Amino acid sequence: MTPLLSVHGITKRYGAHIGCADVSFDLYPGEVMGIVGESGSGKSTLLNCLAGHLPPDQGQVIFDTRSDGPRDTMQMREPERRMLARTDWAFVHQHARDGLRMGVSAGGNVGERLMAVGARRYGNIRSSAETWLERVEIDKTRVDDRPSTFSGGMQQRLQIARNLVTGPRLVFMDEPTGGLDVSVQARLLDMLRGLVRDMNLSAIIVTHDLAVVRLLADRLMVMKSGHVVESGLTDQVLDDPQHPYTQLLVSSVLQV
Ligand SMILES: Nc1ncnc2c1ncn2[C@@H]1O[C@H](COP(=O)(O)OP(=O)(O)OP(=O)(O)O)[C@@H](O)[C@H]1O
Numbered sequence: 001m002t003p004l005l006s007v008h009g010i011t012k013r014y015g016a017h018i019g020c021a022d023v024s025f026d027l028y029p030g031e032v033m034g035i036v037g038e039s040g041s042g043k044s045t046l047l048n049c050l051a052g053h054l055p056p057d058q059g060q061v062i063f064d065t066r067s068d069g070p071r072d073t074m075q076m077r078e079p080e081r082r083m084l085a086r087t088d089w090a091f092v093h094q095h096a097r098d099g100l101r102m103g104v105s106a107g108g109n110v111g112e113r114l115m116a117v118g119a120r121r122y123g124n125i126r127s128s129a130e131t132w133l134e135r136v137e138i139d140k141t142r143v144d145d146r147p148s149t150f151s152g153g154m155q156q157r158l159q160i161a162r163n164l165v166t167g168p169r170l171v172f173m174d175e176p177t178g179g180l181d182v183s184v185q186a187r188l189l190d191m192l193r194g195l196v197r198d199m200n201l202s203a204i205i206v207t208h209d210l211a212v213v214r215l216l217a218d219r220l221m222v223m224k225s226g227h228v229v230e231s232g233l234t235d236q237v238l239d240d241p242q243h244p245y246t247q248l249l250v251s252s253v254l255q256v
Pocket residue numbers: 014017018019020037038039040041042043044045046208
């Protein structure tokens with residue numbers, strides 16, 4: 001099987017300081033990869049390099065495109081990469097405000113994504129938006145309300161609807177449950193797990209919360225000071241960590 005995403009030797013420096021160093025992995029269709037590590041370990045730098053938000057100094061990010069097969073996304077022209085970001089890719093930010101348009105209604109937030117990929121009929125766009133609101137457990141009577149009138153959990157679910165309505169194949173998530181109350185996190189995680197499974201999504205999830213990867217990720221990479229120190233199947237890594245840093249990470253959670 002061809003990997004959906006093939007990452008080779010991604011390195012990003014900030015001056016003399018290492019953001020992330022020589023990261024490589026393959027991600028297959030329907031697979032979820034978790035990236036964990038303490039603050040400053042390089043998770044966001046790596047995610048932003050993979051998603052094309054930050055140019056790496058070295059390395060390749062090869063994506064298996066629908067039309068032309070595997071392509072190096074760094075070599076793509078900007079319009080091509082923008083199209084990819086609108087169609088096959090999605091990016092869920094930690095703060096819903098960074099991923100939503102706060103001055104536009106909930107339905108508009110979802111519908112404008114459909115318009116960006118060519119949908120034109122108002123009736124269809126509105127009914128798709130309503131369907132997606134219900135799918136993320138937001139009452140469709142809220143379709144004309146602005147996200148600023150929503151709770152934090154609802155805003156995050158709306159951001160997810162906006163991202164998934166176009167049927168992407170790869171979703172990047174940066175601390176998707178960060179900053180939410182524990183009970184709200186649990187509900188969101190449950191919903192995300194259902195959507196990932198139902199849509200056969202591939203995803204890369206950055207988090208410092210091991211419970212999030214335990215629930216969502218098939219595989220795990222542990223980062224420390226910009227380097228991947230351990231990787232493998234999630235249960236294997238968490239139940240039998242080999243690297244002293246992973247052992248520390250796991251045990252510090254167990255002590256909580
Ligand atoms: N714009 C920048 N300029 C200089 N150094 C940076 C910049 N962004 C990140 N860094 C440094 O690169 C390293 C990796 O940071 P990064 O934000 O990727 O880590 P992280 O694991 O995502 O942390 P957090 O969980 O706090 O977001 C850190 O040492 C950080 O200080």
